[in-house]
Amino acid sequence: GAGVSQSPSNKVTEKGKDVELRCDPISGHTALYWYRQSLGQGLEFLIYFQGNSAPDKSGLPSDRFSAERTGGSVSTLTIQRTQQEDSAVYLCASSLVGAGGPRGELFFGEGSRLTVL
Amino acid sequence: LAKTTQPISMDSYEGQEVNITCSHNNIATNDYITWYQQFPSQGPRFIIQGYKTKVTNEVASLFIPADRKSSTLSLPRVSLSDTAVYYCLVGVLNRDDKIIFGKGTRLHILP
Numbered sequence: 001g002a003g004v005s006q007s008p009s010n011k012v013t014e015k016g017k018d019v020e021l022r023c024d025p026i027s028g029h030t031a032l033y034w035y036r037q038s039l040g041q042g043l044e045f046l047i048y049f050q051g052n053s054a055p056d057k058s059g060l061p062s063d064r065f066s067a068e069r070t071g072g073s074v075s076t077l078t079i080q081r082t083q084q085e086d087s088a089v090y091l092c093a094s095s096l097v098g099a100g101g102p103r104g105e106l107f108f109g110e111g112s113r114l115t116v117l
Numbered sequence: 118l119a120k121t122t123q124p125i126s127m128d129s130y131e132g133q134e135v136n137i138t139c140s141h142n143n144i145a146t147n148d149y150i151t152w153y154q155q156f157p158s159q160g161p162r163f164i165i166q167g168y169k170t171k172v173t174n175e176v177a178s179l180f181i182p183a184d185r186k187s188s189t190l191s192l193p194r195v196s197l198s199d200t201a202v203y204y205c206l207v208g209v210l211n212r213d214d215k216i217i218f219g220k221g222t223r224l225h226i227l228p
Binding site: 004033035041042043045048056058059091093105106107108109110111 | 151153159160161162163166202204214215216217218219220221
């Protein structure tokens with residue numbers, strides 16, 4: 001597709017269950033980012049992948065959160081043993097290069113809204 | 118990334134010009150200034166990017182003074198649909214680094 005695709009768009013789960021969120025970036029984009037946004041709040045950085053480099057996991061809030069990126073393309077964010085405070089919109093973005101300069105525009109998906117009951 | 122400071126919220130009326138200023142006192146020589154717009158229930162989208170002086174596109178203008186320690190996003194003749202959160206980011210040219218968003222400016226356009 002032309003844009004960043006995320007699935008599922010909505011996920012309702014019970015406390016303690018594991019969830020997987022998927023991000024399909026724009027083809028050819030080497031950088032991929034995951035952010036979390038709680039209601040009415042700003043974007044919270046979670047993890048950053050760039051090419052074949054080791055990911056920057058410095059934003060992951062706990063060891064229940066993990067992410068992988070297979071073949072430099074699709075990424076999966078996994079949350080184990082979900083808690084109610086994990087409820088948020090999880091946004092994925094991709095860019096052609098590190099997004100600090102020209103041609104570094106971040107393209108965001110529509111997000112996956114997670115509700116933990 | 119250089120730290121940025123912008124107003125938490127602003128109100129304006131339809132048809133007015135809106136200027137949102139972002140302070141970035143520690144901007145580095147190679148840093149570019151980028152603004153994103155986020156509508157409710159959507160991911161942010163790129164609006165405009167600049168290095169110095171003035172940049173204009175179909176959506177907005179970006180004014181950057183000579184010392185580059187601040188920048189102003191200007192939205193001409195706003196409408197209700199411009200109600201959104203606007204984020205200012207300052208980053209290094211083509212640097213391999215994570216991108217941290219601040220809290221942004223929540224712009225509310227009134228009829």
